[in-house]
Amino acid sequence: MYKDIRQGDKTIDLVSQEKIIDTIVSQACNALDEADFRDVYITSSTGSGKSIMFQIPALYLSNKYPDKKPLTLIISPLIGLMNDQVDSLSARGIKSAKSVHSNLTPQKREEIIQSVVNGEVDMLYLSPETLQNRSDIKTLIGERQVGLVIIDEAHIVTTWGKSFRADYWYLGIYLAKLRKKYKFPVVTFTATSIYGGRENMYLDTLDSLKMIRPITFIGKVKRDDILMDIQRVNMESATVRKLGNDKAYIKRFLAAMRIKEAAKKKHKVLVYFPTVRLLRAFHSFLKESFSELAEKTGVYYGSLEKTQKDEMLLGFKSGEIQFMLATKAFGMGIDISDINVVYHYAMTGNVVDYLQEIGRVARDHEKVEVGRAKLDYMPSDFNEIRKLHGMSAVKKWELIEVMRKIVSLYKTKKNARNLVVSADDFRNALKTTEDDSSIDNRIKTILLMIEKDFSSTRKLNYSPFVARPRTLFGDDMVLVTKDTEELVNSHLYKAYFDLVHYIKSPTYAAVYRFNLVKLWEDKFDNLSFPQFKYELYTKNLALKRWNDLVSKLVFATSVSFYIDHKQGVSRAEARLNEWLNLFELFFIQGVRDNKGFTVKEMGDFFSKRVTHLDKYVSQAYAQGFINSMLDYQSNRNDRIIRIISSEGGASTSYDKYMLLGHPDNYMEFVTRTFTELVNAKSMVVEREEAKTVYFARSRDRFDRFSAATNVLGLAQALEILTYEARNGKNPQIYLRINSIYHMEKAINNPTAYHNDFQEEVYQRHELSVKMFKYLFERDMEGKDRNEQITNYTHFFWDTIEDYFMGIIPQEVLK
Known part of the structure; x- marks a missing residue:
């Protein structure tokens, strides 16, 4: 370990595992004894036995405090990692370690939870998603005291959290809530972490997990082998x-x-x-x-x-x-x-x-x-x-469009401060080439990116909204015929169904809510919940008298949209056609010129031809068309647009697009789909100026529901209507609206809006590329290849050691 990394001292001290274990134990004991305690931050190279450093303290605490029986929670990113460590401990005769994750059957999960509650488990491995899905930790641990919280592979909080695993970024918020009830140190372990400088992963982790002045052990960066x-x-x-x-x-x-x-x-x-x-x-x-x-x-x-x-x-x-x-x-x-x-x-x-x-x-x-x-x-x-990076990096226009959608939902719901949304509601506000799970992860990342930026002491110090994700939908919607409705209401399993409303349709009579969680817990405790849902949707569940019912159930998706009564349906259709005509002019000119364009250039084209159209609003309209085209062609042979460069910068000007072929099929698709939706008489429920259209769920990537969300997303981007979508797949996200003023301010003047977190991701990517170039473009020195490799190896590891201490070469900074 470095002797004094805070002072940039590269002197290496031999720090034993025993010392680190003793530090963790002493801080946990202080917390349990209600004395002052500190968190612990550790970087230790792979193979140094880091798992032992938290497993021994967990066992020690359990033995020292038999009355309190403190539990150690170990947050781990992968099910495989959890299972490996639990199996390894079991092979050594230690049976008090268990893991809870989505692959468990409800029966097995309940067994483990009961053993936790009974004090038979000292170490509980779980993912951040599993932890956060428990709004009350007591449903997981009962009356047990929390002795330690271990964050394994803690670098994910910074390197993955802002791009890949959004739930790791939410972890600090949950732990802060947990610490209001329990006193425990947070101990982080990682093999790699930058201390200091522009890419200070150490401070990032402390800030994200809300750790205050932890006892810190930073392991040697250089690898002599x-x-x-x-x-x-x-x-x-x-x-x-x-x-x-x-x-x-x-x-x-x-x-x-x-x-x-x-x-x-x-x-x-x-x-x-x-x-x-x-x-x-x-x-x-x-x-x-x-x-x-x-x-x-x-x-x-x-x-x-x-x-x-x-x-x-x-x-x-x-x-x-x-x-x-x-x-x-x-x-x-x-x-x-x-x-x-x-x-x-x-x-x-x-x-x-x-x-x-x-x-x-x-x-x-x-x-x-x-x-x-x-x-x-x-x-x-x-x-x-x-x-x-260009494809995955969050763009400023996405932040703006997500805020626009939140404000729109807030107003549509008559200023309701508590909203439940899903990723489908935001699909048209994002790049739509990803699958459902990626979009869900992306929207959670964007929501927290907006929230954290507004909450920063450099900004408002509070957020206009608070977003909290939940992992799984616990119910679903089904369409039933008159005969099926009679069967449902007289069936052995009728308790799992509730009438939502009757609908106008020549085929179906009503929409029912189907309580999946209750059925799963009562009848299918031999399956995990994801397995249960899969078997359910593929109609492979084996249960007495079940198949005669499930074979008649038709799972549903829906879109609900609101058109201001002052403009009405006819005016909404006319406005969409006006925009499609303008879009066609731009498209024809783009194909003829055969050169790329940016969102700004498309927006400028619109604003020059529409009176009193704000340039920022025109860019939002342009982005709506681009997103709609990308989604339209994602599972079709009709190629009308392609991304020709995507550098992932802090503004949309980094994205360039090329138009291809002709827009006739796409325009016909938009017009037809919109007309069908707004004039729909079948599979429809109308109430309080909103219309909900239901669809029989399909496995087709571009079914009628997907077509509807595409076109309604475009119409919403053009400020013709607002909409919500429900497909029973994407997890829920709860939003608490505090104020819309600052979001509207950003929407109305996006150039003035800057999100430090989003821009930081881009800057760090650029710095990393420049650092690579500095390392790899260095001239080799030495009389032969072996000497060159030896000399370069010294240079590389010396430079990397500096880099991990926050010291960046001047050539890179220039």
Whole structure:
């Protein structure tokens, strides 16, 4: 551990596990004895036995306080990680560790919860989502006292929380609420964390988890057992020129040569790719050109089936697979100790990601004494990661459009301060190329990004709204015919159904609410809730007298929309047609000019042709059309727009689009869908100036419900109406509205609105790219390749150590 990192002192002190364990124990004891206590922050390299550092304190506290029986909660990001640690403890005879997660059956979950309540469990592993889904912690732990809260892999709070796992970002809010009832230290563990400087992950974590002046142990950053074998590709060299001018082919060939070298040395190699597309292309190249290497090569990425992943990991561990091609999915929870080389086809993320990935070599020094990190560097290596960041980064226009939607829902609900929304309500306010789970995660990230920015002491010091996610819908909607309604009301399972309202329809008579949670708990406690829902929707549930009912149930989706009575349906249709005509003019001009355009340029086109149209509002209209077109073509062969550059900056000017073909089919789709919705007479409920249209649920990616949300989203962007959507899939988000004034201020003048959190994500990405360039574009020094590698390795780790202490090279800052 560093002796005094606060002063930038690089002196290393040998800090034993015993000292860290003693620190954690003493702070937990202080809390339980109602004395002053402090949180603890620890960075410790993988393989240093960090799990023991919190498992021993958990067991000690349970023995020291038999009356209080304090429980240690361990927040872990992956079910696999939880299960591995619980199984490992069980194998050593320690049966007092359990995990609660979504894969458990209700019966098993209740068994575990009961054992927690009874004091039989000392360590409870769970995900942040599972923890936050308990509005009252007592439903999980009963009257038990909380002794410790451990945050494992704590870097996710900052590196994943703002982009991938939104629920990690909400964790601090939940812990602050928990600490009003219980006194306990929060202890964080991570292998990698930047201390100080512009990318201060340490302060970020403290701020996010609301930790105050924790006792801090920062582990050594340098890895003396990793040699850095970085080669800059010289496009003018004779060797490279023989390969031609195709950079993609050169990249694939050089990577294959690295694998071929490793094959001769019998080295185990992990190859990282930024995208699945690049991974698959290289794998195909190996099969075609180096079949003998391909036979020893496996693949690992997120969308691979679990059985295939397990098979690949087993093969890589056993040595049957010598070379593994992987994305970032090959990460936490995977421990293979004899990897010789980590080769990066290109960067997968930021500098912290890179350090964690190369840290997978030489885990067991008896098997691999010194590992190597290899790269054939080309400046174009950053193209993919820039594209990835551009596509995933939250844009300012998304923040504005989400606020616009919140204000619209608030007014539509007659200024109701408590709202329940889902990701579907915001679909048209976001980039819509993602699947449902990604959109749900994205909207939660955006809501907290807005909330935290307004709450900052640099801004208002309070937020116009408070958003809190819930994990699963507990009920669903079903459409019933007259005969089915009679069956429901006389059926053995009628207690699980409630009438919502009758509808006008030649086919269906009514909409009923179906209490999924109650049925699951009562009758299907052998299944997990996600499994139950899957079996339910695929109509595979096995239960006496159940199939005669479920075979007749039709699950429903719905859209509800409100058109101001002052304009009426006819005027709403006319306004949409006026905008479609203007859109058509822009489209024809764009195709004719054959050049890219930005949201601002499309908005300027509108504002010049519509009297009194504010330039910011015109850009919101333009973004509405773009989102609608992207969603329209996402599962169709009709390509009308493509993103030609996306650099992920702090404004929408970084996104450029190209229009393709002609807009006739798209315009006809919008007109037809809108007309059908506003004039619908069937499958409709009308009340208080709002109309709700129901649809029979479909598995089709672009069914009538999806078409409706697309077109209503566009109409809402054009301020013709407001709408809500319900599809029974996306989790609920509860909103408490405090004030709409500052949101309306941002909506009406988006140029003046700045979100520090959103801009910070972009700035950190740019800084990371520049840091990579500084590291990889350095001239090599030494009389031969071995000396060059040795010298460069010293430079690399010295620079990285400075970087993790917040010291950034001047060349990078410039």
